[in-house]
Amino acid sequence: MNSNTIKLHRHPLSGHSHRAELFLSLLNKEVELVEVNLANGEHKSEAFLKLNLLGQLPVLQDKDTVISDSNGILVYLAETYDASGEWYPKNPVVRAQIQRFLSIAANQVANGPAAARLVTVFGYNLDHELLIAKANTLLQMLEQHFENNNFAVENKPTIADIALYTYIAHAPEGNVSLAPYVNVTAWLKRIEALSGFIAMAATKVGLAA
Numbered sequence: 120m121n122s123n124t125i126k127l128h129r130h131p132l133s134g135h136s137h138r139a140e141l142f143l144s145l146l147n148k149e150v151e152l153v154e155v156n157l158a159n160g161e162h163k164s165e166a167f168l169k170l171n172l173l174g175q176l177p178v179l180q181d182k183d184t185v186i187s188d189s190n191g192i193l194v195y196l197a198e199t200y201d202a203s204g205e206w207y208p209k210n211p212v213v214r215a216q217i218q219r220f221l222s223i224a225a226n227q228v229a230n231g232p233a234a235a236r237l238v239t240v241f242g243y244n245l246d247h248e249l250l251i252a253k254a255n256t257l258l259q260m261l262e263q264h265f266e267n268n269n270f271a272v273e274n275k276p277t278i279a280d281i282a283l284y285t286y287i288a289h290a291p292e293g294n295v296s297l298a299p300y301v302n303v304t305a306w307l308k309r310i311e312a313l314s315g316f317i318a319m320a321a322t323k324v325g326l327a328a
C-alpha cells in the first residue's frame with residue numbers, strides 16, 4: 120500500500136459503502152479502507168464534511184480526486200479502471216438503461232429495503248411496515264424483470280447490478296423476505312458467482328455493539 124492507493128471512507132454495515140467495495144474487488148483494485156465511526160457522528164465532523172458536504176458515506180479518494188455518492192463512485196471507477204469497458208459500455212442506449220437502474224437504486228432501493236434495514240440494524244424510528252411494503256413493490260418489479268433478464272441490462276453484468284445488489288441481498292435483515300422472489304434470488308446468485316465477489320458482513324447487530 121502506498122500514497123497512490125485508493126482510499127475508501129466507509130462503514131462495514133453500510134450497503135452504499137459495500138457497493139463501492141464490491142466493485143473495487145471485482146476490478147481487482149487495491150484499496151485502503153478507512154473506517155468512519157457513524158456511531159459517534161464522525162461523518163458530520165468538520166474533517167469529513169470537507170470530503171462530502173452531505174456528511175454521508177461512502178467517499179472515495181484517488182490521489183487528488185474525491186468522489187462521494189456510491190453511484191458516482193461506480194461510474195468513476197468504471198470509466199477510470201475498467202479496461203474491458205463492459206461494466207459501463209459506451210453506448211448511449213445501454214448507458215441510459217444503466218442510469219435508469221442507478222436512479223432506482225437511489226430512490227426505490229434507498230427508500231425501500233435499505234430504509235427497512237435502517238430500522239432493524241441501526242435503530243432508526245421509521246414506519247417499518249410502510250418501508251417493507253415499498254420494498255415488496257420494488258421486488259415485484261425486479262422479479263418480473265429478472266424473469267427474462269439474467270442481469271439488469273443487456274444480459275451482462277454492469278454497474279447497474281452492483282448498484283442494486285447489496286440492499287436487495289441484505290433485505291431480509293430489514294425483515295423483507297426474499298422467499299417469494301425466485302428470479303431475484305437467482306440473479307443475486309449470479310452476482311455472487313462473479314470472480315472477485317466479496318460479501319458485506321451479514322448482521323443484525325446495531326451500531327452500539
Ligand SMILES: N[C@@H](CCC(=O)N[C@@H](CS)C(=O)NCC(=O)O)C(=O)O
Binds near residue numbers: 134135136176188190
Ligand atoms: N446517495 C448516497 C447515500 C449514502 C448514504 O445514505 N449513506 C449512509 C450510510 S449507508 C450515511 O452516510 N448515512 C448518514 C447520514 O445520512 O447522515 C450514496 O449513494 O452514496
